[in-house]
Amino acid sequence: MGTLARSFKELEVYQASFSLQQDVFLLTKQWPPEERYALTDQIRRSVRSIGANLAESWAKRRYPAHFLSKLTDADGELQETLHWLDTAYACEYLIEFEHSDAVARLQAIGRMLGGMISEHNSFTAH
Numbered sequence: 119m120g121t122l123a124r125s126f127k128e129l130e131v132y133q134a135s136f137s138l139q140q141d142v143f144l145l146t147k148q149w150p151p152e153e154r155y156a157l158t159d160q161i162r163r164s165v166r167s168i169g170a171n172l173a174e175s176w177a178k179r180r181y182p183a184h185f186l187s188k189l190t191d192a193d194g195e196l197q198e199t200l201h202w203l204d205t206a207y208a209c210e211y212l213i214e215f216e217h218s219d220a221v222a223r224l225q226a227i228g229r230m231l232g233g234m235i236s237e238h239n240s241f242t243a244h
Contacts, residue, residue: 129176134226
């Protein structure tokens with residue numbers, strides 16, 4: 119898998135998830151105020167949790183089962199974010215391009231995350 123990153127911040131998957139979380143934050147600033155404690159908070163929490171779980175997993179690489187568990191948590195948050203994006207699009211809070219761009223970015227993050235999950239032992243101390 120190449121040179122092992124020294125920090126979770128060096129991981130391409132983390133960088134992509136952090137960038138997406140910031141863009142989702144900007145998009146949600148324009149959503150209706152009545153969604154503040156519902157859809158807006160839900161999608162912000164789930165998209166932020168992708169990177170947060172990646173960061174936490176990195177700290178647990180010495181323990182393969184814990185590392186894998188946090189990676190799968192990140193994947194779960196990714197799937198939840200996809201649900202909320204679809205919901206926002208169905209409610210017409212996102213235009214087609216915003217939705218399709220965010221979904222494509224989530225899919226790319228998911229592929230990277232899937233690769234880490236499949237090869238999780240290559241990231242852990244042996």
